[in-house]
Amino acid sequence: MPERPDLTGPLLAWFDAHARDLPWRAADRTGWGVLVSEVMLQQTPVARVLPVWQEWMRRWPRPSDLAAAGPGEAVRAWGRLGYPRRALRLVAAAEVIRDEHGDEVPADAETLRALPGIGEYTAAAVAAFAFGRREVVVDTNVRRVEARAVSGPALPAPSYSAAERRLATELLPADRERSVRWNAATMELGALVCTARAPRCGECPLQDRCAWVAAGSPPHDGPPRRGQRWEGTDRQARGRIVQALRETDGTLTREQALAASGAPEPQAERCLLGLLTDGLVEQDEAGGFTLPQ
DNA sequence: CACCCGTGGCC
DNA sequence: TGGCCAAGGGT
Numbered sequence: 140m141p142e143r144p145d146l147t148g149p150l151l152a153w154f155d156a157h158a159r160d161l162p163w164r165a166a167d168r169t170g171w172g173v174l175v176s177e178v179m180l181q182q183t184p185v186a187r188v189l190p191v192w193q194e195w196m197r198r199w200p201r202p203s204d205l206a207a208a209g210p211g212e213a214v215r216a217w218g219r220l221g222y223p224r225r226a227l228r229l230v231a232a233a234e235v236i237r238d239e240h241g242d243e244v245p246a247d248a249e250t251l252r253a254l255p256g257i258g259e260y261t262a263a264a265v266a267a268f269a270f271g272r273r274e275v276v277v278d279t280n281v282r283r284v285e286a287r288a289v290s291g292p293a294l295p296a297p298s299y300s301a302a303e304r305r306l307a308t309e310l311l312p313a314d315r316e317r318s319v320r321w322n323a324a325t326m327e328l329g330a331l332v333c334t335a336r337a338p339r340c341g342e343c344p345l346q347d348r349c350a351w352v353a354a355g356s357p358p359h360d361g362p363p364r365r366g367q368r369w370e371g372t373d374r375q376a377r378g379r380i381v382q383a384l385r386e387t388d389g390t391l392t393r394e395q396a397l398a399a400s401g402a403p404e405p406q407a408e409r410c411l412l413g414l415l416t417d418g419l420v421e422q423d424e425a426g427g428f429t430l431p432q
Numbered sequence: 433c434a435c436c437c438g439t440g441g442c443c
Numbered sequence: 444t445g446g447c448c449a450a451g452g453g454t
Binding site for chain 1: 433434436437438439440441442443
């Protein structure tokens, strides 16, 4: 096993000086606040999450508060964060936490992992950042930082591999408190400095020991990363229907809902049915369409 | 494993 | 201008 340059020292020092002052990192943070932040941050930038998270914490400071509010209010308060099924899953997770965990967010990753909407990353992140556990936390930032600093490519492979998991495990400091800071620091470096496009290598604490920089910062040479098309997709049509329901106090007729989708038949109908299946939309006794009750 | 699921900002 | 990207998860 070849010796690797020490990344921990410079990374933790950089984090001490540059960490953002985010509310879910505050000293008075709660497990619930951290869990909600992690779910909101899935595929969604910090700047967009901040105001919605503040509002959620004000209205629903405990899991039981959200569970009592119900999925419709959650989807409405989700606003335009995207992927509103996350709001549904947070309500479902809140119900489990209230009913099976005494309204307290579990502290261990395995129990967290069993909650709706909590996958490997989020379970590890909540256990580490809310409860100080030593966990291997690997998100897109960690993958990119470790790929560049240790392995050398401009960008990691499209899918998370066992080798990456192994590397992340090896790099994680043995000391529990340092491991928590390491996880946060690596994510922060990826978010602020070691970004996907136009990384600020001049500001990077790992600059003098980065494998990618040592190789001359070669451009990404792997297969082109397939972009997500948008115009005309079901996701666009579904998003328009849910947004129309969010903006309405009452219900939408079938005709109104289909029109809101902006999609032609049979796509519009398919999307409306899909939303019903997913529980993002319900039909009342009169046949009108609403957010879930 | 491949694909689906929203949204908006940026280079 | 538009492809690319953002603290992923579920199926």
